[in-house]
Amino acid sequence: MDSADLNVLRSVLAWREAGQRVLLYTVVQTWGSAPRPPGAMLALRGDGMLIGSVSGGCIEDDLVARLRDGRLDSPRPVVALVTYGVTREEAARFGLPCGGTLRLTEEEVGEADWVRELLRRCEHHELVARELDLASGAVSLAPASREDTLSFDEGHLRAVYGPRWRLLLIGAGQLSRYVGEMARMLDFEVLICDPREEFAFGWEDRNARFVPGMPDDAVLAIEPDERTAIVALTHDPRLDDMALLTALESRAFYVGALGSRVNSAKRRERLAELGLPQEAIDRLHGPIGLPIGSHTPPEIALSLMAQIVALKNGQVAPSRSPQQVQTA
Structure with missing residues (x-):
């Protein structure tokens, strides 16, 4: 985990402790020449402030627009999947290379205890696997090894986080x-x-x-x-x-x-x-x-x-x- 990921999670924790709404986005799948790799994260605060990156900037603009025009206010699942770049037109619109596609989880962060614990383990130089159940939004943490990588099967996301080098x-x-x-x-x-x-x-x-x-x-x-x-x-x-x-x-x-x-x-x-x-x-x-x-x-x-x-x-x-x- 680099400092950018750590800063995203630190901000998630600080914003939730301050009572702010927080949406956490994670790149889970890419096809073609996507601008960011699986595992890249972005946190979006309820007032539109953001930290992190999932693209070169255009997708970030669209995520903020979705928040501000009310598309995220209606009843919705705790965790949703958002896909960008399926068509050539979308790829051009969102600044993706021709043929590039990426898929994000859009996660409403509730209790932030898992964020606090994950950061604590990273600070103690441990590798941690975060497992997210997309149906319920439940998060669990488990020890990980260097061989572990991000995995996603439509219903579950398992992402590996670790200390800085x-x-x-x-x-x-x-x-x-x-x-x-x-x-x-x-x-x-x-x-x-x-x-x-x-x-x-x-x-x-x-x-x-x-x-x-x-x-x-x-x-x-x-x-x-x-x-x-x-x-x-x-x-x-x-x-x-x-x-x-x-x-x-x-x-x-x-x-x-x-x-x-x-x-x-x-x-x-x-x-x-x-x-x-x-x-x-x-x-x-x-x-x-x-x-x-x-x-x-x-x-x-x-x-x-x-x-x-x-x-x-x-x-x-x-x-x-x-x-x-x-x-x-």
């Missing part, structure tokens, strides 16, 4: 500032660990959370899961290796360390001498990043985040060639 940076130096900024733009939660107090200056307004303690303690404290990336960027083996010894045996989907190929090879030798199994050492990304010829801190940050996002999205990221090294 996280990036733990070991080191608060210059490169970490570029990496952190790019990571936030890509909707990662950014965590920082650096026991060197002098490096904390200037992070106050960067929307990153510092994890106290030494690097190995910080890795344990955040309980890395399959949505966590960990990168050591201090260039100090006394700090980086501590984090790597713990991170490489965690469930983090990405573990990397800054350095040239020569330094990365030496690091692998040190980790082996410290007793880390070869299987864990083989998980280490080093040198970090995609091979774009990066040399400056912003270029290295771009290279690193491109590699992390590629792996996050299930793509196989190519390794660097021997000629490509990092000097920052």
Whole structure:
């Protein structure tokens, strides 16, 4: 779940707690070149205010119009299905690509206890499946796994929600500032660990959370899961290796360390001498990043985040060639 989804649900909860009427829309099916994928959400308040997105904007305009012209005031089911783009004319009218069609659930939100509980579980870094009975409007929550996906069978919707992706940076130096900024733009939660107090200056307004303690303690404290990336960027083996010894045996989907190929090879030798199994050492990304010829801190940050996002999205990221090294 990204911050846009979280913001939609937070707004749903706040609006219902304030006594506002709320309609929640979820994309459940698409055909052709639909603008938003299944699972995309939009919340519409009773006065026409909205948050989230299910299209490029034209469908949002129509949803607001349906509310304001009274079409949603007559007796209607708690959950309805709305389809856009069945005909070529509709596709053109609502800004869908030619042949694109999408189907939405239109859900009148009553009691918001399920929203509060879902948000609580996400904040505790749990994956949650939300099951909606279209006939009754009843909602139930259940644990989910990474393999679970959205499913819809006309009578039931099962959507999976989860915590934001996280990036733990070991080191608060210059490169970490570029990496952190790019990571936030890509909707990662950014965590920082650096026991060197002098490096904390200037992070106050960067929307990153510092994890106290030494690097190995910080890795344990955040309980890395399959949505966590960990990168050591201090260039100090006394700090980086501590984090790597713990991170490489965690469930983090990405573990990397800054350095040239020569330094990365030496690091692998040190980790082996410290007793880390070869299987864990083989998980280490080093040198970090995609091979774009990066040399400056912003270029290295771009290279690193491109590699992390590629792996996050299930793509196989190519390794660097021997000629490509990092000097920052």
